[in-house]
Amino acid sequence: MGPKSILESKWLQEIFILIFSFLLFTVNDWIFITSWRSFLTGTVYFFILYSHAQLNRFFLLPILLKEHKPYLYLLLTAILLFVFSILLYEVSTELLYKNCFLYKSSYQKTYHFQLGTLAGTLLCILGSIQILEHYREQKKQTSKELLHNQAQLNVLRAQLNPHFLFNTFNTLYGVSLQYPERSSELIMQVSKLLRYQVENNTKEFIPVDDEVEFISSYVELERERVGYRCKIDYNYQTDNGNYKIAPMLLITFIENAFKHGACSIEHCFVDIDIKVEKDVLYMQIRNSIPEKKKKVVSTKIGLKNTIESLRIIYPNKHHLDSFANGSEYNVNLKVELSS
Structure with a gap:
């Protein structure tokens, strides 16, 4: 399985993006994970980030790409970011941070930090997905x-x-x-x-x-x-x-x-x-x-x-x-x- 296989297979691309984004957003915290419990709570934190990006991809992004309504897409994206930043703050503060050391300072226990993390994850995942989907579409068009x-x-x-x-x-x-x-x-x-x-x-x-x-x-x-x-x-x-x-x-x-x-x-x-x-x-x-x-x-x-x-x-x-x-x-x- 090489780069060509990943570029041509939709499922391999999904797995690659999942692993890549997981490593990208947790690599700085591996030194603090000392047990399986810590690893699982860190995984839960990441999957909240990943779920937010996928919700935007499948439900909001078509509004921009298919219905061509950029202002509505930006409005709904901002609302979804706000809702998930509250959810992520509550989950991380009340559950995750109490069971593992996934933060290094008090700034990470704020709403705007969770909002920034969600926005960064969204850009990373959506950007990677859109690049790969554009590649597949261009290859399909060329073949036709x-x-x-x-x-x-x-x-x-x-x-x-x-x-x-x-x-x-x-x-x-x-x-x-x-x-x-x-x-x-x-x-x-x-x-x-x-x-x-x-x-x-x-x-x-x-x-x-x-x-x-x-x-x-x-x-x-x-x-x-x-x-x-x-x-x-x-x-x-x-x-x-x-x-x-x-x-x-x-x-x-x-x-x-x-x-x-x-x-x-x-x-x-x-x-x-x-x-x-x-x-x-x-x-x-x-x-x-x-x-x-x-x-x-x-x-x-x-x-x-x-x-x-x-x-x-x-x-x-x-x-x-x-x-x-x-x-x-x-x-x-x-x-x-x-x-």
């Missing part, structure tokens, strides 16, 4: 958010995979029209892409080199389709670190670049630059915008899902900037990777 994000991510991936499949077969169809004799070779290449997708879809993170190899294969497939009329530049640089990234996260931006940048026959281009250094991935994509825009069938599901996936997987660890600049479209993505 993680489960929600994972469920949401699974839905996004389920939508994204058919989207990639649809686009890939469209590419294969376009290539087969241009080079029917190469259909069998291209089908094998597409099968490798789909196998990669199936094998890595359920993984949380994969090596960046594997993802880049997948992107390279896709770019080569597009080069077969539109390379004769579209200038394609693709570069990848790395500092050879052992980095990992969420799978199928970059491909959507590259798909869109080819879909819109290579949809005309007039001076079109697609420029892809991926660089990984010092735990950060940088991807810059430029593609041409045709003068005579051709209607491109697009549901935009892939792009929306990818942006949402970035938000879930890399919160505050990515930056995405996309904009049109004259006759070209730019996408700049920065992602902080895990090693």
